[in-house]
Amino acid sequence: MSSIREGMMRAARFHSGGEIRIDEVPIPQCPHGGILVQSLASGLCSGELMGWYMERKAASGPHVLGHEVCGVVVESQDDRFPVGIQVSPHHHAPCFECEVCRKGQFVHCETWRTTKLDPGGMSEYFGVSRELLGDCRVTDGLDHVTATLVEPLACVAKQLRRLGYQEGEKSAVIGLGVMGLLHTLMMPGSVAFERNQGRIDWSVNSGVNARLPDTSEKFDVIVVCPGSEEAFEFALSIANPGARIGLFAPLPPGKLGFDFERAYMQDLILVNSYSCGPNDTEVALNWLKSGRIRGEHVVSHRISLSNLPEAYEQMKRGDILKPVVMFG
Ligand SMILES: [Zn+2]
Ligand SMILES: [Zn+2]
Structure with a gap:
């Protein structure tokens, strides 16, 4: 036809x-x-x-x-x-x-x-x-x-599912671009670290606890949104022993410039999460229908x-x- x-x-x-x-x-x-x-x-x-x-x-x-x-x-x-x-x-x-x-x-x-x-x-x-x-x-x-937002939010659903995230866990999100903000909104009580003041201001308006990076506090669940070694190393510096660290974006191709000893000695659990499948889009659609996330948030x-x-x-x-x- x-x-x-x-x-x-x-x-x-x-x-x-x-x-x-x-x-x-x-x-x-x-x-x-x-x-x-x-x-x-x-x-x-x-x-x-x-x-x-x-x-x-x-x-x-x-x-x-x-x-x-x-x-x-x-x-x-x-x-x-x-x-x-x-x-x-x-x-x-x-x-x-x-x-x-x-x-x-x-x-x-x-x-x-x-x-x-x-x-x-x-x-x-x-x-x-x-x-x-x-x-x-x-x-x-x-x-x-x-x-x-069905697709981007489904990627968040997958990351949180793979991390075994439970509401109430001491959690942090690194980077407050769109994906970091979506994660933070779905992780009530989490702290978000960001260097761009404009992004901090936007997120605070959405009720997010956002601030400039500092290592004064440690966390049990950390989601790293930027695909950079720097963001990943910051995550290592704020991780409690045994923490789960979710890597949301790929690091650039090639060898990494830091060593993994700390991650090993601290029993850190690294969880990669690539894109999302139909089980995740279903979860995301329900979140959107519930009004928990709306277009104007991000x-x-x-x-x-x-x-x-x-x-x-x-x-x-x-x-x-x-x-x-x-x-x-
Ligand atoms: Zn996308
Ligand atoms: Zn198949």
Whole structure:
């Protein structure tokens, strides 16, 4: 079946070398057994600011940004997702049948790794394949900006699940970018450390106990959000013996410049957490529906697609917390 929509649309693309451009690209066809979605809102992810990571993605051609999406179904080949409903699909979905899926390790499923939005989430339309519908949340009832938080909040749900975090534990979060702020909001009573005064001020307004880094207090659960050795070493310096340290972002590729002796002697437990699976998006959707997290907690700027290149640089510099592109 061919698409009723033909022609070109606008999409934000990362070009090798680091430039973000708004390019004209073809409107995708509705995938066989999938859906075609018209974008309503799309958030810029802090992961998309990591230069080395994006260069890798753009090595084979310009890379369409965006995976924190909210849109409306405009063509459908799946009765569960009829035309007119609001959806927030994950940009990867597992097969649910292979060995790693049976173990619940969804992000390591071959299908999960090879699925993606067509051409990406920062575009006026995108296709969601039949496989991707395995992790596509209906977000009717949530405002468009809040609905874009399903994926980032699901990454927080996964990290906290893997850490075995319990409310009331003495906990700290390092870094108050969007992801640090989401963690902190889901860890009541935690202390958040940040060097950027603007981010501290924003978080304090959301009721967060945020302050400049100091090592006067020790913690049992620590989440490290920036992917830097410096942030990780700070975590070691505020860890109680036996503490669990969650690494939310990857450290840059290559050998690490510090030794692990302290981590060993202190019995520290290091927990990596990469992306999230369908079990986590379900938890995140429930958190959003409960009102515990809302768009206005973490989204500082609502912008048009044409303003994205500028907002990208501003977010990268730490001048703004998080922009969401509003379509239409
Ligand atoms: Zn993201
Ligand atoms: Zn699988």
